[in-house]
Amino acid sequence: MDSVILFFYLPTLLFIISALYLYSQQSKNLPPTPFPALPLFGHLYLLKRPVHETLSSLSKKYGPVFSLLYGSRRVLVVSSSAAAEECLMKNDIAFANRPKLLFGKYLGNNFTSVVWSDYGDYWRNLRKICTLEILSAHQLQKLSYIRTEEVKSMVKHLFKFSGGENKMQVVEMKPFFFELMFNMLTRMIAGKRYYGEESKESEERKKFQEIIRETARLGSLDDLRDYVPVLRWFWSKDTENQLAELSKKRDEFMQNLIDEFRGSGNYKGENKTMIQILLDSGESKPDYYTDDVIKSLMQSLLQAGAATSVDTLEWAMSLLLNNQEPLHKAQNEIDNVVGKDGLINESHLGELPYLRYIINETLRMFPVVRYLLPHESSEECTVGGFRVPIGTMLLVDAKGVQNDPKIWEDPEMFRPERFQEENVRLGWLPFGSGRRKCPGEGLAMRVVVLALGAMIQCFDWDRIDKEMVDMTEGPGLFSTKVVPLRAKCGVRPSMVSLLSEIRGDLQ
Numbered sequence: 001m002d003s004v005i006l007f008f009y010l011p012t013l014l015f016i017i018s019a020l021y022l023y024s025q026q027s028k029n030l031p032p033t034p035f036p037a038l039p040l041f042g043h044l045y046l047l048k049r050p051v052h053e054t055l056s057s058l059s060k061k062y063g064p065v066f067s068l069l070y071g072s073r074r075v076l077v078v079s080s081s082a083a084a085e086e087c088l089m090k091n092d093i094a095f096a097n098r099p100k101l102l103f104g105k106y107l108g109n110n111f112t113s114v115v116w117s118d119y120g121d122y123w124r125n126l127r128k129i130c131t132l133e134i135l136s137a138h139q140l141q142k143l144s145y146i147r148t149e150e151v152k153s154m155v156k157h158l159f160k161f162s163g164g165e166n167k168m169q170v171v172e173m174k175p176f177f178f179e180l181m182f183n184m185l186t187r188m189i190a191g192k193r194y195y196g197e198e199s200k201e202s203e204e205r206k207k208f209q210e211i212i213r214e215t216a217r218l219g220s221l222d223d224l225r226d227y228v229p230v231l232r233w234f235w236s237k238d239t240e241n242q243l244a245e246l247s248k249k250r251d252e253f254m255q256n257l258i259d260e261f262r263g264s265g266n267y268k269g270e271n272k273t274m275i276q277i278l279l280d281s282g283e284s285k286p287d288y289y290t291d292d293v294i295k296s297l298m299q300s301l302l303q304a305g306a307a308t309s310v311d312t313l314e315w316a317m318s319l320l321l322n323n324q325e326p327l328h329k330a331q332n333e334i335d336n337v338v339g340k341d342g343l344i345n346e347s348h349l350g351e352l353p354y355l356r357y358i359i360n361e362t363l364r365m366f367p368v369v370r371y372l373l374p375h376e377s378s379e380e381c382t383v384g385g386f387r388v389p390i391g392t393m394l395l396v397d398a399k400g401v402q403n404d405p406k407i408w409e410d411p412e413m414f415r416p417e418r419f420q421e422e423n424v425r426l427g428w429l430p431f432g433s434g435r436r437k438c439p440g441e442g443l444a445m446r447v448v449v450l451a452l453g454a455m456i457q458c459f460d461w462d463r464i465d466k467e468m469v470d471m472t473e474g475p476g477l478f479s480t481k482v483v484p485l486r487a488k489c490g491v492r493p494s495m496v497s498l499l500s501e502i503r504g505d506l507q
Contacts, residue, residue, distance in 0.1 A: 028387065029385075029386060029387045030067060030386060030387055030389075031065050031066050031067040031076060031383070031384070031386040031388070032062045032063060032065075032066045032067070033062070033066060033067045033068060033069075034046060034058065034062065034066075034068070037069045040071065040072075040228060040230070041071055041228060042068065042069025042070055042071050042072070042073075042227075043068040043069050043070070044069075044070060044071060044224065044227065044228070046058070046068075049475050050473075050474075050475035050476070051222060051475070052370045052371065052397075052399070055077055055079075055371075055395070055397065056079070056397070056400060058077070059077065059079040059397065059400060063384075064078060064079045064080030064082075064083050064384070065077075065078050065080070065083050065383055065384035065386060067392075070226075070227040070393070071224070071227030071228035071229075072227065072228070072229070073099070073226075073227050073393055074389060074391065074392045074393065075392065075393045075394075075395060076377075076383065076388055076392050076393070076394050076395070077395045077397065078383065078384075078394070078395070078396055078397065079396075079397035079400035079401060079404075080400075080401065080404065080406075081401050081404060081406075081407050081426055081427040082384075083383060083384050084396050084401050084427075084429065084433070085426075085433075086383050086384065087375070087383055087394055087396060088396065088429070088432070088433040088434040088436075089433065089434055091377075091381045091382075091383065092434040092435050093119070093378075093435070094377050094378060094379050094380075094381040095375040095376070095377055095378075095381075095394050095434075096118075096119035096375070096378065096434075096435050096436060097118045097119050097375065097376040097377070097378045098111070098115075098116050098117070098118060098373070098374065098375065098376060099226075099374050099375075099376040099393045101223070101226045101374070102223050102225065102226055102240065102243065103116075103219060103220060103223070104116035105243075106240075106243035106244055106246065106247045107215065107218075107219060107243070107246070107247065107250075107303065108300075109247075109251075109292070109295070109296045109299070112292065112296055113126075113296045113297075113299065113300045114126040114127060114130055114296065114297060114300050114439070115300050115303075115304060115373065118378075119378070119435065119436075125288065125293075126293065126296070126297065127439060129278070129289070129293070129297060130297065130439040130440075131439055133277055133278065133281060134274045134277060134278065134297065134301075135439055135440060135442060135443055137442065139277065140442065140443055140446065141346075142271060142272075143188050143271070143273075143274075144345075144346050144446075145271070146184060146187045146188055147184055147188075147346065147446065147447055147450060148343075148345050148346070148450075150180055150183050150184045150187065151180070151343070151450055151451055151454045152343060152502050153180075153183070153196065154176055154179070154180045154451065154454070154455075155343065155454050155455075155458050155499065155502060156499070156502050156503045157176065157196070157197075158171065158176065158455070158458070158459060158489060159458070159491060159499045159502070159503055160503065161489070162459065162489045162490055162491055167490060167491075168460075168462065168488040168489065168490040169488070169489055169490070170464050170486055170487070170488055170489075171486065171487055171488075171489045172484060172485070172486050173313075173314060173317055173484070173485045173486070173487060174310065174314055174484050174485065177309075177310040177313045177314060177451070178195070178306075178310050179195040179196050180451060181305070181306045181307075181309045181310050181313075181447065182194060182195055182212070182302075182306050183195055183196060183199070184447055185301065185302055185305055185306050186208070186302070187273075188273060188274055189257075189273060189274045189275060189298050189301065189302070190257045190261075190273055190274075190275055190298075191273045192204075192257075194208045194209060195209075204253075204256075207249070207253055208253065210249075211246070211249055211250055211253060212306075214242075214246045214249075215246065215250075215303065216307065218239065218242055218243055218246060219303075220476075220477070222477075223239070225240075250299055251295060254294075254295040254298055254299060255291065255295060257275060257298075258275060258279070258291055258294060258295065261273075261275055261276055261279055262279060274297075274298065274301070275294065275298065278293075278294045278297070279294070282294075301440065304438065304440060305440055305443065305444060307478070308368035308369075308444070308478065309444055309447055309448050311366075311368060311478060311479060311480050311481075312359070312362060312363060312366075312368060312444075312448050313448060313451060313452060314481055314484075314485050315362050315365070315366040315479070315481065316358060316359060316362040316448070316452055317452070317455070317461070317485055317487065318469045318471060318481065318485050319358075319361075319362055319365070319414045319471075320358070320456075320461070321461060321462070321463050321469050321485075321487055322414070322463075322468050322469050322471070323414045326354075326358060326414070326416055327456065327461065329354060330354055330355050330358055330453075330456050331456050331457070333352055333354045333355060334348075334352060334355065334453055334456060334457045335457070337351045337352055338457065340494045340495060340498065341498065342498070343454060343457070343458070343498065343502065344450065344453045344454050344457050345450070346446055346450055348453075349446065349449055349450065349453075352449075352453065353420075354416060355449055355452065355453050355456075356419075356445070356449055357416035357417065357418075357419040357420070358416045358452065359445065359448055359449050359452065360416070360419045360428070361414060361415065361416040361418065361419060363402075363428075363430040364402045364403070364408070364411075364428055364430070365402070365403065365411075365414065366399075366473070366479045367398040367399055367402060367429075367430040367479060368430055368478060368479060369398065369430075369477055369478055369479070370397070370398060370399045370477065370478075370479055371395045371396060371397055371398060371399075371477070372395075372396040372398050372429070372432050373432070373436075374393050374394060374395055375393070375394040375396075375436065376391065376392065376393050376394065377389070377390055377391060377392045377394065378390065396429070398429055398430060399479070401427050401429065402427055402428060402429070402430070404427060407426065407427035408427065431444075457492075457495065458491070458492060458495045458498075458499060459489050459490060459491060459492060459495075460489075460490045460491075460492050461487055461488065461489060461490075462487065462488040462490075463487065463488070464486055464487065464488055469485065469487075470482070470483040
């Protein structure tokens, strides 16, 4: 009898609870949210992998501004250009903090890196060092020779691999991009190469490569213990212990590089590496340029700069292989500006707008992070007319904003020409916006545009068969290809002489 009563009255009870819950949300003027939110776990039961697809589906149901409970943590999800602008511009200071996640604790130097520290005097100091000392246009120009040399090295390897004139060889692209980007950054940071034929086999190289592999394996923002702290009492601490060990290895490795420069006194003169620049500045302000600050900045640059640039290049080449007209248009632009007697360099980039449009369009369609790194509100504010309480974690759906048909005409189409329009950047934010905008945008655009330009200038490219390149995205925070890009690569006849000269110069 009791079970029959329960059968008839349970739906009514759930309806009443649901109505009371929704009324509570509306009366507090909070953003719309799914029902129900489970005790302890909130809406985590809804987040099926890949999480970004779940959030996109929820956005279509609840609108461009809605909220979830990740366990005990309130999360605001925005997916429209207007809402993103309201969060990152109008409420910039309110959302300038970062949430305290395990990733930021162990791979953000206990929340002291420029990426993971909260907004305040300490963060402003780090940001100032980034923008004025190591990532200013002046300093980047001083280190442009490194980027030129590494691009030449990549071109030489592709020339050797392609088999010479009148041949087309299948090339797996990601290893070339990977070596290029990490060698660029490690040479700019410390004057050392850790990948490729010219790099010396050493214990230091092995340690560096191990650190890079472990960082890629362990880096994650979706650890449930961040949102349901009680799980830390029951779950294995293996992953957390591995993160702690990785953090220690990263710290020791960077400290050894600093000590090496300091011990030799070799941080003066021209063409200084980034570590040398900071050590030199630290002589007059030792409390300002501590070893911990230097290590944090260099680790952030490596962590944020290399892998994302690799993925962007892979997406760009994939899009060009599926859209040959833009590929040939970019090739013609480079031929007209650079000619065929010299390799493209950074001094040419200002005269190659279409090449930049290709990268802009790639970042629009496949932003390096689908959701911008999370922010957290330090004060109550209003977004989309809804009240956002203090301590709310903010997730901005960069991919959703950049593929919104209300902002972008035919967003699923690869059309670099769209960036000729003056107001096109209204819904373009692959590097974020506001105070927490990525300070490395200038460097990233230089290296990615330069590398893509060199490949287009020197080689002809084609798909390995009649099938279109697979554009399936993998799960996770970063936008990566499920199927690594393989392409046919052949030397352009007009570039044989120059490539032979480059190969001779680098031998």
